[in-house]
Amino acid sequence: MSSDRKRILSQLAGQTVSAHALTHAHPDHFGSSHAVCEQLRIPLWCGEHDAPVAEGERPAPGQGRAAKLLSKLPPPQPHPVERRLNEGDDVAGFTVLDVPGHSPGHVAYWRESDRTLICGDVLFNLSLPTMRPGLREPYASFTPDPPRNRESARKLAQLKPNLILFGHGPPLNDGGRFVSFIEALPA
Numbered sequence: 001m002s003s004d005r006k007r008i009l010s011q012l013a014g015q016t017v018s019a020h021a022l023t024h025a026h027p028d029h030f031g032s033s034h035a036v037c038e039q040l041r042i043p044l045w046c047g048e049h050d051a052p053v054a055e056g057e058r059p060a061p062g063q064g065r066a067a068k069l070l071s072k073l074p075p076p077q078p079h080p081v082e083r084r085l086n087e088g089d090d091v092a093g094f095t096v097l098d099v100p101g102h103s104p105g106h107v108a109y110w111r112e113s114d115r116t117l118i119c120g121d122v123l124f125n126l127s128l129p130t131m132r133p134g135l136r137e138p139y140a141s142f143t144p145d146p147p148r149n150r151e152s153a154r155k156l157a158q159l160k161p162n163l164i165l166f167g168h169g170p171p172l173n174d175g176g177r178f179v180s181f182i183e184a185l186p187a
Ligand SMILES: [Zn+2]
Pocket: 026, 028, 029, 121, 167, 168
């Protein structure tokens, strides 16, 4: 979020960072991107179909009444996207995967050598009301195309990852649990 700017910059202090790559352009994932890129003088990278939102367009709304309210909130400060990512691109040894649904240009990052998957919000490992860990599909109020997102989840399950890193919730060191959760989703 925009309000996390200071915390993120202090966590990055002393680290060498050469680029800032998003999983998707939702306010809770790129709210501080402008500040981070300016401060560290690094380029912003983002999935091709989310780049217009990172650059200031309104995002596609989710489902239901809450989505309408959310769409009225002021958007984060935009920032130019220097590199538009697509399926198969390399980002620091990770392969970019197109996984649309939660947003049109959502991407995941996959490193086959140790089967690590950065899945963003294709699944959550957190229940928002209780703040307890647990796998679930992303909330419909933030997801413009839930069926498409479910297809994207199935694509990720086929990878059989060992370690999965989420946008929301702790890392999951149990690929079997990830795969069986997705396989049990309704058709
Ligand atoms: Zn999110």
